[in-house]
Amino acid sequence: MIEVYAFATPNSVKVPIALEELGLAYDLKPVNVRKGEQKEAGFVDLNANAKVPVLVDADVEGAPLVLTESAAILVYLAEKTGRLLPAGGEARARVFEQLFFHASGLSPAFGNAGFFKRSSPEPQPVAEARFSGEAARLTGLLDTLLAERRFVTGDDFSIADIAHFGWIWRRQFPDVTFDGRPHLAR
Structure with missing residues (x-):
C-alpha cells in the first residue's frame, strides 16, 4: 500500500492526482502545515526537510521506499506503472x-x-x-x-x-x- 503525507498545497496535490490517474490505491495521511505538523518528530523522521508531500511505498522489496519532492514522486510513480512518462x-x-x-x-x-x-x-x-x-x-x-x-x-x-x-x-x-x-x- 502507498501512503501519501500531504496537505492542500500546490506541491502536495500533484501526488494524489497522479495516483488517481494511474489507478493506484493509496492512503492519504493529512499533515496540517498551518499548524506546524510537518515539524513534529514523527514526520521529520520521514522527511528531515519537514516538507510535504512524502510518499511511502511498502509494495517494494525490502524496507518501504520513502520518497520526498513532488517531481521525484511523479517520476517514480510514472516509472512504477509505465504510464504518464514516455519510455524514451x-x-x-x-x-x-x-x-x-x-x-x-x-x-x-x-x-x-x-x-x-x-x-x-x-x-x-x-x-x-x-x-x-x-x-x-x-x-x-x-x-x-x-x-x-x-x-x-x-x-x-x-x-x-x-x-x-x-x-x-x-x-x-x-x-x-x-x-x-x-x-x-x-
Missing part, C-alpha cells in the same frame, strides 16, 4: 524539460510571489514585483506552448501537466492572472 527519445526529454522548468522556475516564482504578498512580516515591494512578474512571464510561456499543443509536452497527458497543475489550478495568486492566457486557462 524526444518525448521523454520534453517531459523532463517541463518538470525541470516547473521545479526551477514556475514553482519558485509562484511560491515566492505568494509569500511576499501574503506572509512576509514586512512589505517587500521589490521582491513582490520580482516574483509576481516572473510568475506572470512564465505563465505566458506556458500559454504559448499550449497554443500549439494539447498538453505541455505534446499530444499526450503526462506528469509534466500534473506538476504544472499544482500551481496553476488555484488561479488566485497575487498579481498573477490568466487574463490574456486563454490556452492556459482552458
Whole structure:
C-alpha cells in the first residue's frame, strides 16, 4: 500500500492526482502545515526537510521506499506503472524539460510571489514585483506552448501537466492572472 503525507498545497496535490490517474490505491495521511505538523518528530523522521508531500511505498522489496519532492514522486510513480512518462527519445526529454522548468522556475516564482504578498512580516515591494512578474512571464510561456499543443509536452497527458497543475489550478495568486492566457486557462 502507498501512503501519501500531504496537505492542500500546490506541491502536495500533484501526488494524489497522479495516483488517481494511474489507478493506484493509496492512503492519504493529512499533515496540517498551518499548524506546524510537518515539524513534529514523527514526520521529520520521514522527511528531515519537514516538507510535504512524502510518499511511502511498502509494495517494494525490502524496507518501504520513502520518497520526498513532488517531481521525484511523479517520476517514480510514472516509472512504477509505465504510464504518464514516455519510455524514451524526444518525448521523454520534453517531459523532463517541463518538470525541470516547473521545479526551477514556475514553482519558485509562484511560491515566492505568494509569500511576499501574503506572509512576509514586512512589505517587500521589490521582491513582490520580482516574483509576481516572473510568475506572470512564465505563465505566458506556458500559454504559448499550449497554443500549439494539447498538453505541455505534446499530444499526450503526462506528469509534466500534473506538476504544472499544482500551481496553476488555484488561479488566485497575487498579481498573477490568466487574463490574456486563454490556452492556459482552458
